[in-house]
Amino acid sequence: MSGQKTALRPHPLPAAVLPSPALPSQTASGTQAGANLLFLREDELRLAQDLMFFAYRDFTGAADRILDEMGLGRAHHRALHFIGRNPSISVTDLLGLLRITKQSLARVLGELVERGLVAQATGQADRRQRLLTLTEDGVALERRLFEQQRERLAHAYRDAGGASVEGFRRVMRGVMDDAARAYLDGGDRTRKA
8 A cells, every 4th residue: 555545435334223303202002212222233233333433433533633633632631531530530540530540641641731720739637639720721721621512512412302312321330330320420529510
């Protein structure tokens, strides 16, 4: 290959797995629409996987452009997000949320601190603890990144409707592990609203 990019060709999906234009909340017999989804076939699960990959690509795309301009990446974005949502989070807790290596986190935090986007403070009770907070510039960047993604989410939520949004949340929680669900439920940490 001489450096040429190959065009991606979509894998044709059987008509049975293509989403129907509209599903009523109940069928004529009174059963819940989607009840047949309890017996998912592999091709339906593969479609779900495609949806997750494409949604992630497009959701992160707008923020990626801003990050690229600054020479930052998605790991920086995730760190900014969770530090912003959890002011004074410890490095250890952030490491647990991000599930990246200590070395990777040290590199990411080093860049964010050096650029004046994240501030570190020593813990009051444990002087070995490093607590992280966004600086004014960090808050502004995190907000700018959020604004890019908020529009895409708000549009999708409006188009889908309330019942679909609740269904989406339930599916996403089902994909997550117990630790992620505990974090979202508040656990022992107070999240910024």
